Amino acid sequence: MHIIARRVAIRFGSPVLSSLCTSRLTGTRRLCTMAELSPEQVVFNKPKMWMTSEHFLFSWMKVELHVHLDGAIRVQTILDVAKRRGISLPTDTVEEMTQIIIVESPGTLTEFLGKFAEYMHVVAGDREAIKRIAYEFVEDKAKEGVIYVEVRYSPHFLANTKVDPIPWDQKEGDLSPDEVVRLVNEGLREGERAFNIKARSILCCMRHMPSWSMDVVQLCKKYCNEGVVAIDLAGDESLNCEANPEHRNAYEEAVRSGVHRTVHAGEVGPASVVKEAVEVLKAERVGHGYRTLEDQALYKDLLKKNMHFEVCPISSKLTGACDPDFTKHPVITFMKDKANYSLNTDDPLIFNSNLHLDYYTAHKYMGFTEEEFKRLNIKSAESCFLPEKEKKELILKLQEAYGMVQSTAF
Numbered sequence: 129m130h131i132i133a134r135r136v137a138i139r140f141g142s143p144v145l146s147s148l149c150t151s152r153l154t155g156t157r158r159l160c161t162m163a164e165l166s167p168e169q170v171v172f173n174k175p176k177m178w179m180t181s182e183h184f185l186f187s188w189m190k191v192e193l194h195v196h197l198d199g200a201i202r203v204q205t206i207l208d209v210a211k212r213r214g215i216s217l218p219t220d221t222v223e224e225m226t227q228i229i230i231v232e233s234p235g236t237l238t239e240f241l242g243k244f245a246e247y248m249h250v251v252a253g254d255r256e257a258i259k260r261i262a263y264e265f266v267e268d269k270a271k272e273g274v275i276y277v278e279v280r281y282s283p284h285f286l287a288n289t290k291v292d293p294i295p296w297d298q299k300e301g302d303l304s305p306d307e308v309v310r311l312v313n314e315g316l317r318e319g320e321r322a323f324n325i326k327a328r329s330i331l332c333c334m335r336h337m338p339s340w341s342m343d344v345v346q347l348c349k350k351y352c353n354e355g356v357v358a359i360d361l362a363g364d365e366s367l368n369c370e371a372n373p374e375h376r377n378a379y380e381e382a383v384r385s386g387v388h389r390t391v392h393a394g395e396v397g398p399a400s401v402v403k404e405a406v407e408v409l410k411a412e413r414v415g416h417g418y419r420t421l422e423d424q425a426l427y428k429d430l431l432k433k434n435m436h437f438e439v440c441p442i443s444s445k446l447t448g449a450c451d452p453d454f455t456k457h458p459v460i461t462f463m464k465d466k467a468n469y470s471l472n473t474d475d476p477l478i479f480n481s482n483l484h485l486d487y488y489t490a491h492k493y494m495g496f497t498e499e500e501f502k503r504l505n506i507k508s509a510e511s512c513f514l515p516e517k518e519k520k521e522l523i524l525k526l527q528e529a530y531g532m533v534q535s536t537a538f
């Protein structure tokens with residue numbers, strides 16, 4: 129870290145405190161959303177650790193590999209769509225709606241997952257909304273200095289036909305999971321053009337809905353040339369530990385047809401879920417994976433295999449996955465062991481967070497240095513699901529930006 133930055137950090141105390149906003153409604157303090165930060169608090173791709181009186185930022189180019197589209201919607205968009213569709217919500221103000229949606233203190237993964245029901249019925253089944261959230265997502269990531277993102281979602285959760293059961297108490301409509309994928313692809317593609325970053329998607333199977341999983345892998349295959357790069361298994365690991373045979377069949381089909389694979393495992397579930405993800409589901413990356421450390425033999429084996437862990441610091445505290453004391457976080461062990469991992473937001477809407485806050489947390493409470501941030505971003509690029517040629521270009525772009533190689537640009 130630059131000496132000047134360190135001095136500023138010391139002088140101005142905890143940027144986390146100063147990044148809290150006071151709710152006009154309740155008077156309670158909460159983390160600012162990106163939209164609430166002043167322009168000088170958000171910088172794009174500035175080649176240095178960057179600090180104002182308000183904020184610490186690792187403002188170099190970044191890669192994000194684990195973020196849920198339906199956990200990254202703007203609150204304003206939820207309100208706009210509800211108004212247009214005549215859907216009544218408990219409030220029509222961003223502040224009040226934010227308070228309803230967000231998790232402010234550590235709870236359980238099950239409680240956290242319940243939060244999606246506060247707003248998913250608003251956007252599900254609506255073509256315009258789905259395209260809009262994908263487009264706005266890319267804009268938000270570009271503002272955080274992300275140059276490559278893999279965003280994940282369940283196509284079934286956004287559909288209202290050809291899905292059983294129809295989610296979120298929707299009436300049957302005419303938007304299928306297949307069309308959801310097309311709409312998200314379009315929104316991401318338009319966002320890429322407008323904001324000059326690369327965005328790809330990962331389709332999620334849900335642990336409690338094994339009957340959807342074969343559909344998910346078929347959609348991955350169908351749209352592999354239109355931005356879909358992998359399959360995931362998300363949902364409540366604490367209720368449903370061992371992967372159902374239908375998930376296993378879907379992952380076997382993914383292996384057969386060359387679809388990349390990641391699995392939420394070891395977030396709140398035991399290390400055995402990680403082992404199963406890697407050995408049975410043939411996961412190439414592990415979503416979260418914190419509890420891998422409880423099985424040292426497995427951890428050492430995965431270190432040797434260069435397994436990538438998609439770490440989400442703020443998320444891991446608020447879902448109760450990890451000790452709320454960040455100084456005890458498993459990613460500190462990953463860092464010390466020079467493991468292969470990324471830093472990610474997971475669900476910034478529900479955690480009222482952004483990627484800067486995850487980096488800030490790692491810096492402030494876990495001793496992360498600028499060098500480690502650069503290293504983990506290169507590892508993230510190496511572990512992304514882009515085709516080899518594009519992956520190499522991404523790695524080179526980061527290396528050039530980080531001053532590790534001479535720029536080839538002219």
Ligand SMILES: O=c1[nH]cnc2c1ncn2[C@H]1C[C@H](O)[C@@H](CO)O1
Nearest residue numbers: 196198280281282332362363392475
């Ligand atoms: O952190 C998580 N763990 C497990 N499942 C999650 C997490 N964040 C979001 N999900 C679920 C809820 C979403 O609706 C779904 C697809 O994005 O994935």
